[in-house]
Amino acid sequence: MRLSYNNRVSSVRGFFRSAGSAADGPRGLSVGDIVTGLEDCPVQGVEDWTSCLSHLTHTPQTGYCVPVTSLQPSWAHGRPFKRLDGTMDCCSNNSLTDLCFSYIKPQGRNSREREFACMPVRKMVTGTATCRSDADCATHTAAASVCVTPSLENQTRFIRVTHLPSPNMLFVGYPPHLQYAVGLTNFVPRFGFLHRDLPIFLETFLKYVVSLSGALAVVNSVPCFALDGQWMLNALLEATLVGVVTDRQKRELIGFFLLLAGSALLAANVALGLWMVTAR
Template sequence: MGIITPFSFALVLRSINAYTKQFQVNYKEKDNAMPLLHFSKSQPCKSSSSLKASYEDWLISHGLTVSPFHMRWQTSLFNHQFYNWGRWKPRFLYLWFSIGMIFGIAAMFGSVILLAKTLIQTLSQMLSEAPTGQNDQMLQVVVPGVNLPISQLSYFFIAILISGVIHEVGHGVAAIREQVRFNGFGIFIFIVYPGAFVDLFTTHLQLISPVQQLRIFCAGVWHNFVLGIASLVVLFLLPAILFPFYYTGAGALVTEVAEDSPANGPRGLFVGDLVSSLEDCSVQSVEDWNSCLTKISLMPQTGYCIKASVLQQLSYPSRARKAVEASQLCRTNMDCQKDFVPSLCVTPSLENQTRFLRVKHPPQPDMLFVGHLLHLQYTVSLSSFIPRHNFLSVDLPVVMETFCKYLISLSGALAVINAVPCFALDGQWILNSFLEATLSPMVVEKQNRELVGFLILLGGSALLAANVALGLWVVTAR
């Protein structure tokens, strides 16, 4: 999960780097003090030491830090831009980050309630004999290849990186607004997850008031929330944005058919086909396609009105296809009495969970599908956007739509998870500043306030860890 706070993670990294630099200095001092006797065979060691020192100097000069499972790059190139943002319209920024502070405090309490509710749902799902899906849970553990398609990993990582950058921009601009020195901005990769961080002058951060600290610490989750709302607005307005190039409401456009799909074949679906209906269920968008498949799966198998004179000829597959394509749908024989020619309602004899389905995609002949509807749903990709011109890509609206959904999901998750009062997350610093601002008149001893904060952080960390552990078990074990 890309839900480790880059901001608080950077504070830990700075202390690690300071220790590393001290270790390197001591090592070099010892190395220079050691040799009193020189041997010709020691020359390769000097070359190796010199090469290592040159490599370390090159990394430092370029702002790079490399360690096991972690790589980061820090620069001051963007400092001028950050200071321009932090000094732009001071009254507006004061109001903006004050609203963010209120949101961050509310999110801290709300995240605990949400995690507690999610934990109860997960436990009830684990203990139930017939476990249900996790679709009703707002927070889910994401495992690539299990509940995250490998083909969509690029969306996932890019959305995490953008969400992390926006998160850190919030911290940086808020810090400059509160007169905290801004040292630099950077990007890191932890194992495979990308993120960002800002380097702030810790002494300045400790000298300002708790309310000012809250504006800085809450700015990250506030900006993630705003990014999620902005992505939601873009997703909602996407048909209007793409209207000059694409239109909607005329069907579901096929954009991809998997090689192992039951819809793949000479009488199946092809890229560019426009699906208009599934049986008697009209399809005008991808949402209609999914709802129709769900509706059909919950209802008994549909029958077809077949003339009595044709019924005896249906042992030939070609004639069976023609008879089905030309017939109307029915549930009972009474539905077939509208014609003057005697007809019977014939229902295909199928196994459990298997469906016979007629898919209309004019001007092509109907596709007759036999199999599990989920297999059809997961192996055919569709879009609600139909290009007005042949040179337009059928994939562009899908890419934009999918990316907006990932931004909404991941940026929202960062806002919620980072607000949890948990060690190493923004919630830790939000809680500490909140307790300093509210408990100081009642709890005079700072040590007692720190004890209260520690106990709350311990509970929040345990709650988050339990959600992650049980969520992983549910996703991977079921």
């Protein structure tokens, strides 16, 4: 029976390195989830996952198009205060469901006056388009909308992780933490009885086989008694020293001392390796 795998999408293969990691939680990532996007960056493989996280790390925070009517008294505005790093926060209750957002006041576009609002983050960003400015919202949405941006500490990002079949995971923190907390593979088994890590196991096994075979080939080529290197050395001496050293016994004596030196060197390396292993 042929093992069949599909590598069109990426699947979370590794669980989290420790409890309470960046991807843990009731709506976090689980083994077997299919990751398809980070914000507006599509993910079709492990390389895309890494490049998208790098892009989100080195670009300004993504904004979200929210209707102007949603920014009226139906949302509770918090009093903004300045953090130690100079950024602004307006959610002073350390809520796990609310996040501070900043936007340009619709009535004060000419003055570029910024307003801050503490909003329920999941309700606000679900199904909304991403933006960089209010002009992007005018293009993507029919209703009057403004571009709101999470007001976070420096180097911290708010990232929506799209993973099927669960709702989006909302991540707030440093993007490298998300990269190191999750293991991915490009393969998803087409049959349920196949383990999703089987391609990784096979790849690792073949790497070890190639490495071991190469190491044995190198050791076997050492000019040492009872190894193939002994006959390789004899053939080399016969091919190169016939015109220089005409006496066969002298050539054999030179080969003997070279084999003796090679054997001593190999024995010394083996003894040194055993000593380093036992001394730990």
